Amino acid sequence: MTIYDTIFRAFQSPMAIIAGMEEKMRFIRINDAFMKLVGYSEKELLVTSPIVLFSAWHTQIGSGHARAGSFLLQLKINRSLRIRLTWEPIVNKEESTFLLIGEDITAKTWIEMMGKSRKVLLSGLVSKDNIIERYLQNDFNSLIDDELQVEDQSFFDFLIEDDKDRLNRILEQAVLRKQADHFVVHTKKLANMTQLELHITFCPFYYADGSLKNYGFVVTDIQTVMERVDPSVSLKILMARNHMTAQQLAEATGISLQTISKLRNSKIIKPQRLTAELIASELNVSPKDIWPLHSS
Structure with missing residues (x-):
């Protein structure tokens, strides 16, 4: 294996090199992250056309205009993931060759869809180990003090003790059923805020091999639970x-x-x-x- 191949395979971003157009399109190099993303081995991908994996993608790559888009990835286990693909042409090649970079946006797409169907006040992603990976307040107002560190903290650290075991059981059942669940939790007093009652919908998301990847969450309602509340809150x-x-x-x-x-x-x-x-x-x-x- 050359130094180039070693570096390419080590990249954490899912990457592949494809050559050819239309029915002749094929993978010629794939890194480990790309194989994890799509759930296929290198041996399988080298004999599988990218057209088979990504619906409608080949029509865009051949157009010569768009170089990024959202596509469905067809998985082995009769499921699909929403993938964002970015591709760049590689010059000085005898045939059309592209560097392909993939990103799983299934959870992000779910959060966006939830925002279109109901009012979402807070949203984000939580790792399978319950660490908040991404946290977004809506575009309207900052509810939580900007000085409060939210990302890279355990979701459970913000909850009262009585709610932690109950939430754990709810999440375990949601993972087993592979579907979203709605519940109400109560926070500790956060920074300059009072205690809050959060109405949350959690949805589990999975890797291509079916193992748990993370959770998406949206908060659709917030209420105070203390009698005396700061008017600003x-x-x-x-x-x-x-x-x-x-x-x-x-x-x-x-x-x-x-x-x-x-x-x-x-x-x-x-x-x-x-x-x-x-x-x-x-x-x-x-x-x-x-x-x-x-x-x-």
Whole structure:
């Protein structure tokens, strides 16, 4: 094996080199990560056309325009994965040759689909060992303090003790059934936040060989569980549940964006009555639901 082959096979990104076009298209080099991605051995891939694996991909690679796209990967075990493929031509070859890079985006696609069918406040990916690999707040508001480290932490570290065993059992059943599950958990007090009740949908995802890869999750509702809650926290949660940005709230109420920001950051503890009434009305609550010091 040459130094080039050794380096190519060692790359962690799934990569392959293909040659030919249409029915003559074939794999000529494959690294270990690519074999893990597609679930085929090197021997199998060398006698398998890329067209067989990736539906509709060959029509795009031959167009000469697009060099990336999302495709279904047909697996041996009667399942499919959603794969993002990127390809670059390799010059100075007697026949058309391309470097192919693959990425499993099945979980990411699921999160995007969930966001289209319902309101998603938080989302992310959790490893099979329960470590948060990716964490996304929605585009509307920052609910969790930016100083709070979320990624690379155990998901269970944020939960109260009573919920940990229950969640473990739920996840084990979801993995066995190979389907998503919805449940409610309660957090510890997070940074400058109160305790929260999270309505979460978890979905397990798998490698091509059927072994567990990670989980995707979406949080579709958030509620506070303590009687006394910082008004700024209540405001942030209500705005998120209504999918409303600070700019949108300012425009809807006629209140300055600066005032909205100060209310969200506890720089104004008790707003004027009219301000409280306008904001509460837009969020479909009573002023005292946000600022208890205001009478109804």
